[in-house]
Amino acid sequence: xxxxxxxxxxxxxxxxxxxxxxxxxxxxxxxxxxxxxxxxxxxxxxxxxxxxxxxxxxxxxxxxxxxxxxxxxxxxxxxxxxxxxxxxxxxxxxxxxxxxxxxxxxxxxxxxxxxxxxxxxxxxxxxxxxxxxxxxxxxxxxxxxxxxxxxxxxxxxxxxxxxxxxxxxxxxxxxxxxxxxxxxxxxxxxxxxxxxxxxxxxxxxxxxxxxxxxxxxxxxxxxxxxxxxxxxxxxxxxxxxxxxxxxxxxxxxxxxxxxxxxxxxxxxx
DNA sequence: AAAGGGAGCAACCGCACCTTG
DNA sequence: CCAAGGTGCGGTTGCTCCCTT
Numbered sequence: 581x582x583x584x585x586x587x588x589x590x591x592x593x594x595x596x597x598x599x600x601x602x603x604x605x606x607x608x609x610x611x612x613x614x615x616x617x618x619x620x621x622x623x624x625x626x627x628x629x630x631x632x633x634x635x636x637x638x639x640x641x642x643x644x645x646x647x648x649x650x651x652x653x654x655x656x657x658x659x660x661x662x663x664x665x666x667x668x669x670x671x672x673x674x675x676x677x678x679x680x681x682x683x684x685x686x687x688x689x690x691x692x693x694x695x696x697x698x699x700x701x702x703x704x705x706x707x708x709x710x711x712x713x714x715x716x717x718x719x720x721x722x723x724x725x726x727x728x729x730x731x732x733x734x735x736x737x738x739x740x741x742x743x744x745x746x747x748x749x750x751x752x753x754x755x756x757x758x759x760x761x762x763x764x765x766x767x768x769x770x771x772x773x774x775x776x777x778x779x780x781x782x783x784x785x786x787x788x789x790x791x792x793x794x795x796x797x798x799x800x801x802x803x804x805x806x807x808x809x810x811x812x813x814x815x816x817x818x819x820x821x822x823x824x825x826x827x828x829x830x831x832x833x834x835x836x837x838x839x840x841x842x843x844x845x846x847x848x849x
Numbered sequence: 850a851a852a853g854g855g856a857g858c859a860a861c862c863g864c865a866c867c868t869t870g
Numbered sequence: 871c872c873a874a875g876g877t878g879c880g881g882t883t884g885c886t887c888c889c890t891t
Binding site for chain 3: 859862863865870
Binding site: 595596616617618630631634638667668669670681682685 | 875876877878879880881884885
């Protein structure tokens, strides 16, 4: 049988996109909306694979994309969601407006993973790594766990809200690796979260600002920045209706509502 | 100032799932 | 119901930039 390749390998350009190609793609999508990706390259006059066009659009050209590093709140949300969803980057990205799965995946692999490892926390299981000396971890990782270094991972005390919007489709995969069941944030037995909760009052952490706020009387409370963590159903009603936050979510209305700022940002490409 | 190495990110690849006829 | 096409997703690669020596 065999599947027909998504595009003719011959004559299809690969590698970095030029600004000229970007403009062609943007112009086509603005004019025509996003139709079938396979046909798009020909129609838009691009010598690119349809897949490549889709990727370029979703990961780079989409007007609603945020630029720059993830904020601490976003990073924390990624950690939290990863603890429950695993490497389902698209699902995680769906909870972070303006961020792409690719971006989050990259950020995870290059930043967050290292941070967690440095803290002696397994980035896969989100459990403390104890007594595993041969994993290339710093020798003092146990010390870091006990000293409050690990606290930087942050505490989600707003777990109820987040749990309330857990995607329904991440359960029952049948693989026996249902992350949601044992990484539920409300579960006090979650080693990562309980570890972090125990450390949350350490005033030395550079992440305190967003982890836990301190009232003037010294009592702790959720930092106001925690409010940045979205209560999706309320704050992002549109997103809560979107299983994925992809290009297909932009209909004709979206393109009718493209404003000057978007065009401006594209002009800077 | 130049070379080497590491980090970060954009893009590609291939598989899996969904849709359609 | 099945086969084939279309799309999405996660893993991986490779290029570029920056820092260190």
